[in-house]
Amino acid sequence: MQEVFGRRDLIEPAKLKELAQRDDARGWKQVGSHLGAIAVTGTALWLARDTAWLAVPLFMIHGMLINFLYAGQHELSHSTVFSNRKLNEAFGRAFGFILLYPRDFDQIQHFAHHRYTQDWEKDGELARPPYTFTSYALWVLGPTYWYSRVRRILRFSAGVVSEPYILPKERPRVIREARLHLAGYAVIAALSLWAQSWAAVLLWLAPMVAMKFVHQLQNTIEHLGLPHNDVITQNTRSTRTNAVMRWMCWNMQYHTAHHAFPSVPCYNLSKLHQTIFTDHGRKPPQMTYLGFQAAVLRAFGRGRTEADYPQDRIWISDDTDLEPVAPPPSHRAA
Template identity: 70%
Template sequence: MDEVFGRKDMITPTELRDLSAKSDLRGFAQLASHFGAIAATGILLSLTWGSWLAAPVFLIHGVLINFLYAGQHEMSHWTVFKTRKLNEIFGRLFGFVLIYPRDFDQIQHFAHHRYTNLWEKDGELERPPYSLASYLLWVFGPTYWYSRIRRVVRFSFGVVTERYIPDARKPDVIREARFHLAGYALIAVASVATGSWLAVTHWLAPMMVTKVVHQLQNTIEHLGLPHVDDIALNTRSTRTNAFMRWMCWNMQYHTAHHAFPGVPFHKLPDLHRTIFVAKNRKPQEMSYLGFQAALIRAFWGGRTEADYPNDRIWISDETDLSPSAPAAPDDPTGLKMEA
């Protein structure tokens, strides 16, 4: 996934080279902070279990687990660590936790980047157009988890029907699914043997119940934008706060990421400033809740995704025209245009 898909007039080769520098230190710092937060909420969940205080801790813990996908996504791009093997090791670990095997994720995601938002080719668009009901079932998790679990089981039986998976890679996803199933079975057997419910109370249940929060990020990135081959039109960035940017490994700068996916997560704010703010440009962007409200209105009354044009934006928000990048270190306003 080292190929660059982007507009060459956005940035100079020197700027892109500097922004594409990877760092084991920055990767481990982000990894440690995310793992540390999950460990802290996990311990607190154990201490509060059985009391009403466990409910908010349970929810926060689950949200933190779900957002590990942001790290897995970046590791699929090989950008979190300079040491390439570390991206694979931790990417596979995250994929196991999230029931989202790494090899499959990489193949699907490559097709997504290569054919972003193009029906029939984008690996993430192998689905019927959304209705309000199907959208809500996906956002809140029932159909999401059904499809993820069913796919792992199907692959383990050697059934691979996804058109974007090349024949040469089918043995990889089959073998990977079988390793996943074996690992899950081992955990289940150990849990029964020890009489422990930890795998349910501290992993599966919080992760599945809180999927809806992570889906706020998944759905805002491309839905409601044109199915055309133009990153500036088919990808949306997100206006949000510093905590959400940390938890999502800066994936809110999604247009910048799609323009130059070789740039690591910790450099995405700088990339955004370079290709948008400094040039007085602005990507498509909305807030999480603003997007969800607009989408529900668009689907209200029985309308579906198929009722909207493929070549025009049908979900947008022009109420906030301020740059979405955080302020540069020497510019507390965040509005300075860099030379």
């Protein structure tokens, strides 16, 4: 995951080397603050579980914090949080277990995504049909997201691996990993039944599943509606948002900078963005979370789907003039 999928002419090599340095203190600060926040909201939720007016907002915040652990899992897969690779792996596996998203599989899929960004045939995150309004809504809200995650763990546990980006030599590893996850979940379920406790549901599964849609705002904004080419500064979108969201998402809102140089740690992404874009008067594609979702709703209105839009240019942006690019189906020529 240390390969650089970006253009070297965007930044001086010495500056890139400086920004790519791991800082264990900052890594521990990011990991510790995120896990600490989860511990605080989890404790508060447990204590307030019988007080609805307080439990509901705590449930929502707690669920968001758990889901955004994926930003940490992603960064840990790049081995950029800590200087010690084993430490990155240990936390990455723990986060993957919590999120029902095994770390080895995610790393393989994500590697393919970085190397072949926006390539329908090879990008690990594009192993899906083009979105319709319904399929997009179900993915954002969570039903199909969780179905695919649980089904994959069960399928891998049964020894069935069909993803084309997983090489034959990698299949035993993801099968073993899925079986270990399944065994761990079975132990938690058995202990919960034995203790007659709903703690795992209240403090983990229910808030994580219910609040997935907030994390999906980040997952969907990064590439959808951008050209399917191999130019990082065109095919990857950054996000305009606030400091709290940047902390919770481990600075992945600077996504274009991350895709250009994935060896740079999350805590240096703002400086990387400044160096390769702002300092040179450049801007990557960028939108706000809600602005993006509004544009998607317009794009999929009147029966249109992702397949109705051109693959070689942008079709979701703040520019509302892009909306008529795909006419509604009833207006197309036979």
